[in-house]
Amino acid sequence: MKVGDVVLITGECYTGRDAVHAHLVKHPLPEGVDMRGAVLYHCGPVMLKNGEVWAVKAAGPTTSSREEPYQADIIKNFGVRAVIGKGGMGKKTLAALKEHGAVYLNAIGGAAQYYARSIDKVLGVNLLEFGIPEAMWKLQVHDFIAIVTMDSHGNSLHADVEKDTGARLAELQKV
Amino acid sequence: MHFLEESLIELITQTSTNLPPDVRAAMSLAMGSETAGTQSSQALSIIASNIDMAAEDEGPICQDTGMPTFSVHTPVGVNQIEIKKAIKAAVAEATKRGKLRPNSVDSLTGKNSGNNLGAETPVIHFEQWEQDEIEVKLILKGGGCENKNIQYSLPCELDHLGKAGRDLEGVRKCILHAVWQAQGQGCAPGALGVCIGSDRAHGYLLAKEQLFRTLDDANPVPELARLEDEIMREANSIGVGAMGFGGQVSLIGCKITAANRLPASFFVSVAYDCWAYRRLGVRLDASSGAITQWLYRDPSRPVEKMAR
Numbered sequence: 001m002k003v004g005d006v007v008l009i010t011g012e013c014y015t016g017r018d019a020v021h022a023h024l025v026k027h028p029l030p031e032g033v034d035m036r037g038a039v040l041y042h043c044g045p046v047m048l049k050n051g052e053v054w055a056v057k058a059a060g061p062t063t064s065s066r067e068e069p070y071q072a073d074i075i076k077n078f079g080v081r082a083v084i085g086k087g088g089m090g091k092k093t094l095a096a097l098k099e100h101g102a103v104y105l106n107a108i109g110g111a112a113q114y115y116a117r118s119i120d121k122v123l124g125v126n127l128l129e130f131g132i133p134e135a136m137w138k139l140q141v142h143d144f145i146a147i148v149t150m151d152s153h154g155n156s157l158h159a160d161v162e163k164d165t166g167a168r169l170a171e172l173q174k175v
Numbered sequence: 176m177h178f179l180e181e182s183l184i185e186l187i188t189q190t191s192t193n194l195p196p197d198v199r200a201a202m203s204l205a206m207g208s209e210t211a212g213t214q215s216s217q218a219l220s221i222i223a224s225n226i227d228m229a230a231e232d233e234g235p236i237c238q239d240t241g242m243p244t245f246s247v248h249t250p251v252g253v254n255q256i257e258i259k260k261a262i263k264a265a266v267a268e269a270t271k272r273g274k275l276r277p278n279s280v281d282s283l284t285g286k287n288s289g290n291n292l293g294a295e296t297p298v299i300h301f302e303q304w305e306q307d308e309i310e311v312k313l314i315l316k317g318g319g320c321e322n323k324n325i326q327y328s329l330p331c332e333l334d335h336l337g338k339a340g341r342d343l344e345g346v347r348k349c350i351l352h353a354v355w356q357a358q359g360q361g362c363a364p365g366a367l368g369v370c371i372g373s374d375r376a377h378g379y380l381l382a383k384e385q386l387f388r389t390l391d392d393a394n395p396v397p398e399l400a401r402l403e404d405e406i407m408r409e410a411n412s413i414g415v416g417a418m419g420f421g422g423q424v425s426l427i428g429c430k431i432t433a434a435n436r437l438p439a440s441f442f443v444s445v446a447y448d449c450w451a452y453r454r455l456g457v458r459l460d461a462s463s464g465a466i467t468q469w470l471y472r473d474p475s476r477p478v479e480k481m482a483r
Contacts, residue, residue, distance in 0.1 A: 006217070019285065043238070044239065044276070046275075046276040048273045058234055058235040062239065062318075062319060086319070088358075088359065088419065106418060106420075108218050108221045109237075110222065110225065110362050111224075111225040112235055113225050113228035113234045113235070114221055114228060117228065130285070130287070131277060131280065131286070131287025132277050132287065133238075133276055158359070161358065161415065161419055161421045162358055165355055165414050166334065167335075168414055169334075169413050172336070172351060173335070173336050173348070
């Protein structure tokens, strides 16, 4: 996969955001969680419990840059192969993607209903003590759309856009 | 005030699930100006479908329903304590119904209260006015764009733009920088509320209050109206694009106010709101609490579908 590819994901994925990342750099994975080859989704969903069953009410991506201090270690330690989020990540993560053959996929921020319809089932939840948005949800998804914006070849659309927009910004300097 | 809580639940539900017409119009314009076939264009069409789906299913447009912030105007003599209690009850009920995400986290223990109530949440601002009805406006601004708010203290040095001085030219540079530094992380295309002047705390409040203006209004202060137009034109030329993918549309609105400052201070405070610009308001009968009018909506105009 390379930057610019549009992908549709079908299968299982785990959510994890601020609290999960901070937790996992200090603790082992919760029992029964295996992230080898897994997709990690930066998402803090809205969930409602109907009886014993969790229902997804809204589930778009959250800003990934907050996980930059942790992401490379999580990829390395647990074998994550795809990270889904929004807004992109930095150099440390880009290097980890290259080293471990993983990709960063940018989902469309705010599209919480669109993505909720791509989630078929809540398969389980761990670390619910962090609260609903911060828990580690295991989800079954189909045709979950995202764009490869950082690949395992060292390319980052985010770095390119930041550079290009910076150059255009400089053209607007009048004085 | 028999209907007050019910009216507030309806306000929260509608704000979270149904974007106001001015934001829809701005996003339609954005879709029309983006180059077809690009990643930004694809992102905008997913966004358009999402806006439709949220309204159809009455589900949150975005899962991050933000720090619920209420701006309330009451006639003299109306009991504000009662309104505050009703707002809190309505917020808890809307959370229970899945219209708001439980978003109130104890900053010391990390514990989520589960119902959006907690120390200083939700945020409620009261003001009296000399009208007969109660007005309640609500904005749900998510954490992703809240994190991209930025405050400048002039004079300063800015990446790519050099020195920004204590004049409108310096202010212009700060606002352009604010759009650039957000990139896609605040869910572009975004809208800015800006305050020139005031102090750090009140400047941010006034900046956020600018987001209660409609995107298509005109600033009554001529030099600010000119600056808003200039920012819209220039910010949309730098190419951040939807979600920061690179593209023609980076900004759907720029609303600026000016407040007096101290001789020593010159702040430019910028509140960055995402495309999921959830803001609505209602007028309420002061004795029953029933909704008499929706703000930001035109009852004669049906809600149009966004997806093309």
